[in-house]
Amino acid sequence: MTSRPDLDAHLAAIQAGDPTAFARWIAGAEPTLRETLRSFAAVVDTEAVLQEALLRVWQVAPRFVPDGEANGLFRLAVRIARNLAVSERRRHTREVREDEPIDPGVPLVTITPVDPLLRRRIEECRDALPSKPGDALRARLTADGTEPDEVLAERLSMRVNTFLQNITRARRLLSECLEAHGVDLALELV
Amino acid sequence: MTPIRPADEALVEATVSAYRDLDPEGRVRAHPAWHDLDAEGRRAAFDATAAARRLEALVDSAGLSSTARAVLARVAAGGRR
Secondary structure, eight states: OBBOOGGGHHHHHHHHHHHHHHHHHHHHHHHHHHTTTGGGGTTTTTHHHHHEEEEEHHHHGGGGOOSSSHHHHHHHHHHHHHHHHHHHHHHHHHOOTSSSSOOOOOOOBBBBOOOOOHHHHHHHHHHTTTTTHHHHHHHHHTTTSOOOHHHHHTTTTTHHHHHHHHHHHHHHHHHHHHHHTOOOOOHHHH | OOOOOOGGGHHHEEEEEEEEOOOOSSOBOHHHHHSSOOOHHHHHHHHHHHHHHHHHHSSSTOOOOHHHHHHHHHHTTTTTT
16 A cells, blocks of 8 residues: 655755755655656666765755746656756767657655564564674665675675675575565565 | 576675765766676676665665765765755
8 A cells, every 4th residue: 555645745844954854855855756767777876966965955955946846846856856866868879869758757756654563574684684694684684775795794894795695695684584474575665 | 587697696795885986077887897798798787786775675674775884975075955
């Protein structure tokens, strides 16, 4: 069961400079915004484009004037992200594609409510990981994207490749554990 | 979901990290490992990242992924306003 919220409920607070409101807006916008970049996945690093787009949204939000329709800031974010992706692709490939739609339409923001049982299962399976894969995955999660893997690996006295292997193993074990509890992650994460 | 080829596992996993450096002009830069993947590997990295972020947000008390937290850390550091 999904809902279709209007993320502009956070707009006034974002414009006033409230980072907590921006966090709530990102929590609702990120999955759909990321999905709008799927067609660029082979030609640009969509994670970098997404982060840059979100920073620009924060930057321009104070000057944003809503048009009265729902999710105005989200629609602006989609345009910013797509324009960045097109620019990046041109920078990397020096290729101008005329078949790229200028505005393929803005998807609806959808939010799937968190199932507390699923959350508990994930936490249980994560806590049951063997020490090294568990440590590596925890290090990634607690770093919140603010430290490179080289730093995290060194802190755990691991080589970077070993660190990456441990995270891959952790994800595999997590998925197997959830499957054993009747959770199909591929379905849950759609 | 694009399958991850065994030879790409380390590069894909490196790319899944939300850590991104800034370029000299202060823009978020592509992960070095992403450049070493071919088109299929990059599509696999996109799928793996999307799945990882949803999982992170599911277990986070504020529903935030590491992408969100990386961006908010830059905002908190006084970025871009």
